[in-house]
Amino acid sequence: MTELLPLVMIGLLIVFIFLGFPVAFVLGGVGIGVGLLAGLPLGFFNIVVSRIYVNVMMNWLLLAIPLFIFMGLVLERSGIVRTLLLSSARMMGRFPGNIALSVVIIGVIFAAATGVIGASVVLLGIIALPAMHAAGYRQELAAGVVMASSTLGILIPPSIMLVLIGDQMQVSVGKLFAGAIMPGLVIAGLMFVTILSYCFLRPQAAPAYVDKDWEELSFLTQLRGFVEPLVLITIVLGSILAGIATPTEAAAIGAAGAMVLAAMHGGLNRRILGEATRSTVTTTAMVLWLMVGATCFSLVFTRLGGNDLVASATDAMGLGPYGTMIAVLALVFVLGFFLEWIEITYIVVPIFLPVIVGLDFGASVEPQDIALWFGVLLAVCLQTSFLTPPFGFALFYLKGIAKQTISVKNIYKGAIPFVLIQLIALTATILFPGIILWLPSLM
Amino acid sequence: MIGYLVNGAGRLSAALLLPLIALVLIGIGARLLGFNEVVSWPVSLPVIGSGVTANTLIELQSFLFGIMFLFAGASALRRGEHVMVDMLSGTFSDRTRAVIDSLAILFLMLPFLAVAGWASIGFVERSWFAAETSHSGSLTHIFLFKAAIPVGLFLLALESLSRLCGNIVFLIKGEPVRHD
Amino acid sequence: KTLEVQSVYPNNMLYQGESSLRFAEQLEAVTGGDLKVKVFSANELVPSFEVFDAVSSGAIEAGWDWTSYWGSKIPVANLIGAMPFGPQGEVFVGWMYQGGGLELLREAYAPYDVVPVPCHLTAPEPGGWFNVEINEPGDLKGLSMRIGGLGAKVVEKLGVTPLLIPGGEVYLALERGRIDAAEFSHPSLDRQLGLPEVGKYYYFPGWHQPGSWNSLLVNKTTWEGLTDAQRAAIETTCQANVLWSLYAINALQGDILVELEKEGVEVREFPETVMAALKTATDETLAEQAEQDELFKRALDSINAYVASVDVWNAKVLPRK
Ligand code: NA
Ligand code: NA
Numbered sequence: 001m002t003e004l005l006p007l008v009m010i011g012l013l014i015v016f017i018f019l020g021f022p023v024a025f026v027l028g029g030v031g032i033g034v035g036l037l038a039g040l041p042l043g044f045f046n047i048v049v050s051r052i053y054v055n056v057m058m059n060w061l062l063l064a065i066p067l068f069i070f071m072g073l074v075l076e077r078s079g080i081v082r083t084l085l086l087s088s089a090r091m092m093g094r095f096p097g098n099i100a101l102s103v104v105i106i107g108v109i110f111a112a113a114t115g116v117i118g119a120s121v122v123l124l125g126i127i128a129l130p131a132m133h134a135a136g137y138r139q140e141l142a143a144g145v146v147m148a149s150s151t152l153g154i155l156i157p158p159s160i161m162l163v164l165i166g167d168q169m170q171v172s173v174g175k176l177f178a179g180a181i182m183p184g185l186v187i188a189g190l191m192f193v194t195i196l197s198y199c200f201l202r203p204q205a206a207p208a209y210v211d212k213d214w215e216e217l218s219f220l221t222q223l224r225g226f227v228e229p230l231v232l233i234t235i236v237l238g239s240i241l242a243g244i245a246t247p248t249e250a251a252a253i254g255a256a257g258a259m260v261l262a263a264m265h266g267g268l269n270r271r272i273l274g275e276a277t278r279s280t281v282t283t284t285a286m287v288l289w290l291m292v293g294a295t296c297f298s299l300v301f302t303r304l305g306g307n308d309l310v311a312s313a314t315d316a317m318g319l320g321p322y323g324t325m326i327a328v329l330a331l332v333f334v335l336g337f338f339l340e341w342i343e344i345t346y347i348v349v350p351i352f353l354p355v356i357v358g359l360d361f362g363a364s365v366e367p368q369d370i371a372l373w374f375g376v377l378l379a380v381c382l383q384t385s386f387l388t389p390p391f392g393f394a395l396f397y398l399k400g401i402a403k404q405t406i407s408v409k410n411i412y413k414g415a416i417p418f419v420l421i422q423l424i425a426l427t428a429t430i431l432f433p434g435i436i437l438w439l440p441s442l443m
Numbered sequence: 444m445i446g447y448l449v450n451g452a453g454r455l456s457a458a459l460l461l462p463l464i465a466l467v468l469i470g471i472g473a474r475l476l477g478f479n480e481v482v483s484w485p486v487s488l489p490v491i492g493s494g495v496t497a498n499t500l501i502e503l504q505s506f507l508f509g510i511m512f513l514f515a516g517a518s519a520l521r522r523g524e525h526v527m528v529d530m531l532s533g534t535f536s537d538r539t540r541a542v543i544d545s546l547a548i549l550f551l552m553l554p555f556l557a558v559a560g561w562a563s564i565g566f567v568e569r570s571w572f573a574a575e576t577s578h579s580g581s582l583t584h585i586f587l588f589k590a591a592i593p594v595g596l597f598l599l600a601l602e603s604l605s606r607l608c609g610n611i612v613f614l615i616k617g618e619p620v621r622h623d
Numbered sequence: 624k625t626l627e628v629q630s631v632y633p634n635n636m637l638y639q640g641e642s643s644l645r646f647a648e649q650l651e652a653v654t655g656g657d658l659k660v661k662v663f664s665a666n667e668l669v670p671s672f673e674v675f676d677a678v679s680s681g682a683i684e685a686g687w688d689w690t691s692y693w694g695s696k697i698p699v700a701n702l703i704g705a706m707p708f709g710p711q712g713e714v715f716v717g718w719m720y721q722g723g724g725l726e727l728l729r730e731a732y733a734p735y736d737v738v739p740v741p742c743h744l745t746a747p748e749p750g751g752w753f754n755v756e757i758n759e760p761g762d763l764k765g766l767s768m769r770i771g772g773l774g775a776k777v778v779e780k781l782g783v784t785p786l787l788i789p790g791g792e793v794y795l796a797l798e799r800g801r802i803d804a805a806e807f808s809h810p811s812l813d814r815q816l817g818l819p820e821v822g823k824y825y826y827f828p829g830w831h832q833p834g835s836w837n838s839l840l841v842n843k844t845t846w847e848g849l850t851d852a853q854r855a856a857i858e859t860t861c862q863a864n865v866l867w868s869l870y871a872i873n874a875l876q877g878d879i880l881v882e883l884e885k886e887g888v889e890v891r892e893f894p895e896t897v898m899a900a901l902k903t904a905t906d907e908t909l910a911e912q913a914e915q916d917e918l919f920k921r922a923l924d925s926i927n928a929y930v931a932s933v934d935v936w937n938a939k940v941l942p943r944k
Contacts, residue, residue, distance in 0.1 A: 020540070021547040022520065029551025032558045045558045046682035049566045050673035052559070052592055057509030060501060066460060066511070067467070174795050244801060245471065248504075252467035277457040282522060285456070285515035296555070302667060474784070477765040497784045565680060573696035573735070578672065579775065579787065580695065 002038065006306030009034050009297070024286075027293030035300040044303070051295040056288055060248055061167050065160050066284040067251030071236075073276040074258040075229065078267025081106065082127050083225035089131075089209055090222055097199030097206040099135060100145045101192060103128045107149030108156055108188045109233055121150045121397040129405065135209035139406045141198070144414030147394040148191055148421075151386045154341075155379055156184035158236055158254070160287075161341055163247055165375045168349040172372075173247045174240055175440040179376040182435050187380075187425045194421060228264075232257045298350050310351045321359040325374070326430070328352045329381045336385015344382060365433045369440075376436045377429060384422035387415045445605045446521070452598050453518025456511045463507045470500040490584045498579035506588040513595030517602040541610040548607045556600040563593040624853070625659040628839065629678075630687040631671040634664040637811055638872050642743045642837070642864060643687045650860045658853050662687065678840045679735040686840040687742070690728075691772045698916040699731050702923060705772050705832035707905040710930050711747055712869060715834040720862075722929035727922050728838075736843035742861035743837035743868040746876075747829040750893060751806035752797060752813070752822025757893060760900035769793055769805040773908060774831030780904040797821045806831065809872060810879040819883055824891045830901055837868075 009030055016026040032045065056062065075081055085102050092098040103124060125146050132142040154161050157177035166173035199206045236254040239245035245253065262268040301307070319327055328348070335344050356374050357367075365373050386394040395411050429435050473481050474497060483494030491499060535543070571586035582588075628647070632639040647660035663669075669677040674686035675693045691704025702709075703724065710718060718724045719741055728739050751770065755762060764782030775785035788796050788805075796802045798821035805822065807813050819825075839861060846854065884890055893901070913920035 016547060016551065019543050019547065020535075021544065021551065025552045025555060026547070028555035028559070029547070032555045033551065036554075036558075041681075042558070042561075043681045044683075046562045046565060046680040047669050047673075047677055048559050049563045049592060050669055050677055050682075052563075053509075053566070053589065054670035054673055057513070057592070058505045060505050063463075063467070063504060063508045066508070067464065070460060070464070172795055246801070249467060249471050252464050252471070255464050256468055273461075274457075277460045278453070280460055281453070281456040281511055281515040282519045285512045285519040288512040289516045289519070293555075296559070299668060474767065478784075496779070497786065501786075562680075566676070569676060569679060569735070570696075576695045578695050578771075579785070585695070 003305055003309065005034060005038050005304045006301050006309050009301055009304070009306070013297070024289040024293040027290070027297040029293075031293070031296040031298075031300040035303070038300075038304055040300070040303065047299055048296045051299060052292050055295050056291050059167065061163060061173065061246075062288065062291075064163050064247045064251040065287060066280050067248065067255045068158055068160050068163075069283050070276060070280040071251065071254040071258040073279055074255070074262050074268075074272070076123050077272045077276055078258075078262035078265060080225070080229055080258075080261055080265060080267065081123060083265070084109070084229050085127055085131075086211060087222035087225035090211070091226070094208040094210060095199075096203040096208050097195055099128060099131050099209040100137070100141065100195050100199070100206055103145050103149045104152070104188060104191055104195065107152040108184070109230060121147060121394050124150045125398055131209050131211070132206075133405055135207050137207070138205040139410040140414035141195075141205055142414070143398055143406050143411045144416075144418050145195065147387055147398055147411075147415055148418035151383050151394050152184065152188055152191070154386075155180055155187070155383045157181065158233075158240070158247070158250070159379075161345070161379055161382065162375070164345055165349070165379060168345060169353055169371050169375050171375050175372055176375050176379075177237070177240055177247075178439040178442075179372055179436045180379055181439055183376060183380055183425060183429050186428065186435065187421060190421045190425065191418065194417065228261055232261060302350075307351060307354065311355050314352075314355050321361050322430075324359060325356065325377075328356065329377060329426070329430075332378060332381045333385055333388070336382060336388060341382040341386075344385075345378070349378070361433075365437070369433075369437055372440060373433050373436055377426070380422070380426050380429060384419060384426065387419050387422065445601045449517040449521055449598055449602050452514040452594075453521075456515035456518075459507050459511045463504060463511065466500055466504050466507070470497060470504070473497055473500070490582060490587065492581065492583055496579075496581055498577075499581035502577045502579065502582050506582075506591075509588065510591045513591045514598065516595055517598035520599065520602050520606075538614065541613050545607055545610040545614075548603045548610075552603045553600065556596050556603070560593055560596040560600065563589075563596060567593060624657070624849075625661055626685050626841075626845075627661050627663065627683060628685040628687050629663045629667070629669045629674050629683050630665055631674055631689055631692060632665050632687070634662060636665075637815075638809065638868075639689075639743075639745070639837070640664070642868055642871075645867065646687075646742060646839070646860060646864045649863060650856060653860055654853065654856045658849075658856060675735070675737065675840065678842050679737050681736075681842050681844060684842055684845045688838055688840055689745070690739075690836045690838060694772065696735075697731050697918075698912060699727070699918045699922045701773050701912070702909075702919060702926070703728060703836050705774065705835040706926065707774050707777055707831045707908075708902055709833055710926060711833035712744075714930060714933050715744060715836075716865060716869070717933065718926055718929045719836070723925050724922075727918070727925065731918055732840075738841045738843055738846040739838040740841065740858055740861045741836050742839045742864050744865050745832070745835040745837060745868065746809070746872055747833045748806070748809055748831075749813075749829050750826040750831070751804055752818050753804040753824045753826050753891075754797065754800070754822060755803055756824065757826065757891075757897055759894065760897050763897070763900075766803040767801070769796070769802055769807070770831065772832070773905075773912070774806070776908045776912075777831070777901060777904045780907060781900060794818065794821055810876050810883060811872065814879060814883065819886065819888050822888075824889045825880075825883065826891050826893055828893070828898075830893070830898065830905075 012030045012034065013026060016030065017023055032048075035045065036042075085099075085106055088102040088105055089099045092101060106124065128146055129142060153159070157180055159177070159180065162176045162180055163173055165171075166176045232254065235257065236250045239253065240247055240250045259268060262272070314324055317327070332344055332348055335348070353371070353374075357370050359370065361370065395415060398406070398411055399408060469481065481495040481497070481500065485493065487493045567586050567589045570589050574583070575585040576583050577585055628643065630640065630643050632643065634640045634644060643662045647662055651659050665671055669683060669686075672692060674688055675696065677683045678686045689704060690700045692700070694701030694704065709715070725741065728741070732739050751768070755766065757763060760781055763778065766782075767784045767786055768778060769788045770778060770785045771787050779785055786802060788802065793805050793807060794817045797805050797818065805818065807816060807818060813819065839857070849857075880890065909923055913923050
């Protein structure tokens with residue numbers, strides 16, 4: 001009977017999460033509650049505090065999280081992202097779909113330096129939706145482009161999702177960043193080509209956007225608005241990939257750089273700085289308290305034999321290496337219907353990582369590369385799940401900011417093509433691990 | 444009163460962010476210039492000892508970061524910023540939601556905070572008793588930093604009690620309590 | 624009875640992880656199954672740096688450690704864990720069991736309700752991978768090096784910035800020049816981590832830890848709850864394990880070193896001037912630490928006295944090379 005307690009934990013977790021209580025405290029509460037009911041001595045829970053201290057508080061890697069969030073918020077609040085979008089649309093000229101393609105480009109450049117999907121969707125939505133609406137875009141297209149582009153940013157480095165996955169898996173974050181670049185570009189490329197051909201075939205669905213203020217913008221201003229953020233991101237990413245800076249250090253450089261850029265554009269004042277710092281610590285607290293709850297949950301889960309249970313259940317299914325890998329990714333995909341990526345990372349990785357790294361993929365993936373490969377696959381899979389109806393988080397956030405202009409049905413319809421693109425890319429990276437492993441192998 | 448404490452801790456957290464960025468940048472600068480010792484002085488001060496080295500900076504960053512997120516947890520809860528799934532609960536009536544929220548506070552949140560809080564006090568005591576230093580030995584009085592854990596948990600307990608009271612008042616009187 | 628042990632090493636780690644599992648197996652065999660041991664792999668329940676605290680509070684019954692990990696709470700643990708230019712092999716074993724080491728260690732841990740049973744003596748580790756030539760003490764100035772423990776304090780005196788970089792990041796940091804040098808482990812593990820690909824020179828000797836102790840840590844209440852026979856079985860099995868740790872990997876490392884040289888690794892020796900500078904800095908560091916902590920001073924004096932008396936005898940009885 002007691003060997004089934006880990007399953008009880010998962011059951012309770014799901015029930016309470018769906019009742020709408022903050023997930024961090026559901027994780028912590030279920031961990032402690034079931035632990036006590038299972039008869040673990042009170043003294044055992046001293047370990048909860050040890051784990052909070054070492055795994056969360058003293059984890060220097062996690063310091064990158066507030067710094068990347070702050071960088072994104074400063075760029076957003078100071079109007080730099082808006083300038084970037086408009087400059088890039090302007091440079092494409094009076095071409096159908098110019099604003100949609102610009103949104104994709106921004107997604108690639110930095111949409112999710114903020115790392116929290118909600119923030120990116122809201123940011124891009126607020127800036128780009130009115131423009132697309134004014135230009136007379138089809139609602140589905142406008143919605144799909146905004147959602148897909150803003151979730152792209154969380155895969156393409158710098159990405160706090162990869163920082164957390166690296167920490168959980170004990171894989172070098174630099175290598176994860178390198179590994180995610182190619183899949184990210186493949187997805188972005190597919191999106192770009194899809195939108196381009198769609199606009200070419202049906203120009204009336206995405207008429208060219210022309211802003212009345214454009215005439216006042218000099219070419220130099222546009223170029224500046226475009227190049228400056230690009231340089232900042234290149235410095236941040238480059239210093240990590242070159243191994244000169246740790247992700248944490250690079251994030252601090254990015255945060256400082258964002259403040260310098262904002263100051264250059266006259267967008268740095270006490271109010272913006274105050275809002276950005278306040279918002280940064282709140283989001284950081286949200287992410288890290290979730291980790292606190294998760295570390296408590298997984299401690300009790302492990303102690304009650306949950307890991308062994310999962311490992312033997314996976315063994316018993318006899319799926320073989322690819323079958324097991326796909327089963328885990330499918331589980332992540334389904335969980336993604338309901339949960340945010342952070343929770344999934346913290347629930348799934350500790351349970352399945354030991355199983356996955358023990359698999360034998362023969363010559364296609366060397367044993368020491370499995371964790372890296374799986375880490376990036378997991379990231380692609382999580383990114384997809386933000387878009388999957390009915391419960392994608394990107395869908396919810398977009399619904400939140402576009403209540404009047406876009407119907408829920410159109411939001412769902414808009415997401416579908418992009419989910420298909422994601423799934424094509426995911427399949428490709430499973431079949432051809434080189435897409436992920438090639439860049440890190442050059443490091 | 445509780446709101447004052449919780450929001451104050453949140454503001455303190457926010458105020459730590461810019462110094463934190465500065466510390467990381469100073470660390471990068473010192474490394475690029477090849478300094479290990481950034482500055483030193485003849486007497487031994489509490490917490491930072493008699494000098495600042497590369498390791499002091501790194502460890503100080505971790506501690507500031509820890510205090511930052513621990514102290515901000517309660518104000519994030521107050522602002523409703525913790526991740527939650529509201530697709531089912533969104534369809535519940537306000538009354539049902541208040542009942543569920545109260546039960547979750549009583550049976551999940553408070554037990555978690557009580558057990559972790561109790562353990563964290565022993566954790567700080569043992570560190571104080573051992574006169575623990577940081578692992579590189581650059582920082583002393585580590586128990587002060589560790590004490591951020593019980594403080595953070597305590598702030599959350601205060602905030603959830605205040606939420607619980609609010610829910611109960613609402614369930615009895617039928618009108619929502621306004622938070623300051 | 625099953626004793627639950629949280630290790631600071633991954634169970635699948637060569638030598639170190641192997642050792643705790645070997646101890647578990649032997650103890651069960653020796654006691655005819657009366658005492659079993661379940662070893663939790665590193666971080667499975669308790670994070671490595673918190674194992675002592677968890678055993679102290681009774682959160683877990685026992686731990687498997689590297690003594691130096693507790694230096695931030697108990698300074699003398701740094702010395703017993705790894706004493707730069709300290710004793711090694713049978714001399715360190717002699718000090719532990721005959722020269723007063725065990726009593727000192729037990730005394731140091733007693734206020735925390737932790738009973739240490741020395742269970743493994745890690746063989747000396749190389750001086751580390753360097754990407755610059757070290758021809759004179761001045762060459763160390765300004766280097767960033769991954770190194771911990773007392774060794775870190777020693778090189779700091781010679782102008783090195785010691786950094787503790789997690790194992791997974793060492794490769795990249797060394798390759799891209801974020802650090803100039805790294806001390807990690809024995810050749811077998813260093814090779815597993817890929818360090819030969821990114822480190823130019825492999826420097827010897829391993830001055831910073833000629834011998835380092837690993838112990839089984841048992842919570843006092845748990846320890847007192849065992850029968851005399853069970854306690855004796857644990858201590859004796861640990862002594863047998865110490866013996867194993869002394870011989871288990873030496874020949875293997877030699878073979879690997881020869882292979883590494885064939886693959887193009889330059890194996891170097893620190894010049895005498897550098898060794899002399901390291902020795903002077905070590906003496907200063909040890910004296911400073913001894914000044915700050917009474918137990919550290921007693922342990923240092925005790926080790927030095929024991930080594931001196933063994934040296935008197937060894938100088939006479941052993942044939943000169
Ligand atoms: Na990104
Ligand atoms: Na979803």
